[in-house]
Amino acid sequence: MNRIADAVVIGGGAIGCSIAYYLAKKGAKVIVIEKREGLCFGSSGANNGGCPVSAFESPLLELARESLKLYKDLSEEIGYDIEYQNTGYLLCSVNEEQYPDMERNAQNLRRSGVNVRLIEGNELRELEPSLGADVIVGVAEQEESSLVNPFKVNYGFAHAARKLGAEFLLSTEVKKFEINKGTITSIITDREKIKTNFAVIAAGAWSPEIGKMLNLTIPVKPQRGQILVTEPVPLNEKWRFIEDAVYSGIAADSEAAKKSKDPGMKLGVAGALHQNNTGNWTIGSSRDFAGYDTQITMQTVQYLAKRAIKFMPKLKDVNCIRIFAGFRPLCYVDGLPILSKVDNPAGLVIATGHAGEGITLAPITGKLMSELITENRTSMPIDAFTFSRFKNMN
Amino acid sequence: MTIREIKLAIIGAGPAGICAAIEAAKSDVSVTVIDENLKPGGQIYRRLSDAFAVTDENRLGKDYVQGTKLIRELEHYSPKIELIEDAPIWGIFADREVAFLNKGKNEELKPQKLIIAEGAYDRPMPFPGWTLPGVLTAGAALRMVKTEKVLPGEKVLLTGTGPLQLVLATQLIQAGAEVVSVLEAASPTGAWKYLPQFWGQWELIKDGLHYLWELRRGKIPYLTSHAIIQARGEQEVNEAVYARVDRDGNPIPGTEKTVEVDTVCTGYGLIPSTRLSRLCGCEHKYEPCLGAWVPCHDESMETTVPGVFVAGDSTGIAGALVAMEEGRLAAIKACQQLGYITQEEAQHRSLPIFRKLRGLNRFESALNRVFSIRRGLFTRITNDTIICRCEEVTAGEIRQIIADGAIGIQEIKRLTRAGMGHCQGRMCESTIAQMISIQTKQLVEETGWSTPRPPVKPIPLGILAAEQD
């Protein structure tokens, strides 16, 4: 059976489904191709749904803030509850040496208009008694950052896209592209041929495979992360989203992490503790490169637990009931996502490389890519994320 | 933390694990047995506490006496057997590294060969009101009566399928409880065609007849083709509604009867515990007449992961006698692979065991067929029946997600949280698989399962975090 689409999105994760939704909203006929038998089998199904502004610097920060704005009303807009909680976050430190990094982070955010507050240790503990005595200082942001349910985000966008006429082809793999006079004309899967004007590569850590079919090097590779899940405990008073200050450093600079003498740092352990409104804490995460392996490793798990207890000592007696792992699609050149049309072949859009912030950036990615495809312009600048910055590899 | 390297580790000190240990010790192999209970014996040979003085072993039942014999043999070989008790195993990592809790500390072993004998547990079978206090499994009731010497209640209804119910009924009567009725979902007419497979196992047949006789003597109704359809009560169960069921287990409307009870024991057979074998990456297959997944293994009990063996009820429900022989087979092969015995000796020791197992397995598989879980029993489940007990997810929620297109357990887990609680799906996965199959007409084996992950039992973060050496 042959099909026809305005745009084919390759990849059914949060990014792919968001793009499908926003495209369908603009009246495009969209087909999403997903190689697994369902959604959430990649990074979208292996994270803890944290959306903090702290993780970003300009120019990505502006996109993130806009994305978080979109999240506020998303459940109502798509008619699907994504369990949005405006928890804000507290970025805090147990090492004095981190103070300058934290100040810098706070200043950067303030300069961009984010309302952050620096709070000293004792006041922190007054507001949130569960914080440990080792916590020296924290930067709090209340208005923009949130927690969402990543599964619901993925499924929610898909649900909304379907309602607007998008088709989902599961258990389907892309085999090759048909190109005529330098423009993509069809995609051939393992089942059929799909005629299309646009192809969007939103395949996360598998994007390079798709790129290869077009002789393109998409510099993305899987960066493994492990997350501990605890049993439910009573909800924290003030902060249910607590980040280790190291997170803002390591998330951006894996080279520095590797050079560190601290074995926990080497494994890229940087705490992001989230407490769901169900009461479970998820304790993430780590960063290492193990290909597509999602095995749990003892050392990482031990350091994750150790680090978490430093920030919240009461966790010592709380049971871990599950540990899972996944990987982030990391752009190993500069750590920034790729949100871009491609010159050759024409008709190709790449939307991947979101590293550990794919869930945060899903709404804005969908919106901007839908604009790029249907109007050939975007309402926010995305030059910093162009594919042409990898000219030397392509 | 130092990781101790050893030759052979056995997980589980039930009949399979104990016999494996003894067999290995006989071949001069040092073995470490790790078990989460306070004493060896597993479920069927669960020991009384040391603080309970045995005054008359004969009053404790045949199983207890057999268990005592087995434990004595284990102790006899104790120079070669290191037994680590009260040690829940929480993970198995690459290269068979076994992580467990021991005296409040996290410990790890790296064995060259690993035998997993993780046993089985009562099949959870939901029906309206099954979460009420006072509704407990036959296994729980048996443990209370046999080992803790406590009655779970005074006016008891038994419902389920299979011979374990008869054992429980007898125990309850002897302990002084009033057994209101024993409901057996199977029909006796079905059993006749399996008669040839029961042939030869006279001890087991005698046992079965003995239990039926006890019921007769106590004038307790043993109602075949019957099943509970609802447990009622506020804080605890105080009433049960049961009905006649057809050959497929569907309750027949108009046959409902209500009875006052304070306890309901549900005995729908056992399902293998496969958490550890899954974690090792062993291949599993679905056994339709058992209604459960079991690890694949060859005739020497080796799984698809080299050096990892399985034995006992975790490979398929077949009782203690089969478990013991399988334990022996696994140990013999492991010892041969370790170079302690020759291939000839291994074959020589294994052949009589194969013979014994053939007869036993025929009997047990016939039992499983006669008492297989009839699909109709799942129609008892109303939309507000809780399926995931931990996260309180109802059948209605799950049915809606399936109607919306979900075809697998993982998807249902992600969207409803079913399987995300403390028990990590042990109480709900098997039911959800059946529900998907019934609603979408898929085969149960196509519904998948949740990704195997540690910890297999909860472990405090503080213990995980403890300093490395």
Added chain:
Amino acid sequence: MATVNRRTRAGVARGKCFEIEVDGERILAYEGETIAAALLAAGKRVARNTKKKEPRGIYCGIGVCFECRMIVDGKSNTRVCQTLATPNCKVHTQFDL
């Protein structure tokens, strides 16, 4: 003190007897018993109340269902079927977890 005593005697003689406290009430327990056994012996069957306020008690009896979680000596989520009773231990019904 609870008046119900559902203990049986066949074939065993129990050891030391002592008291434990359950939601402020004193009940009997014997050395070697699990807290679950002592509770059942006293006719107490509700271990906890769920988030949706439903009562739950002992179900599987072997530590795999996690229904019998109570607060024991201040520690939440303790499975009483896997925990031995000790003299004067304080047991509380757990709520909302």
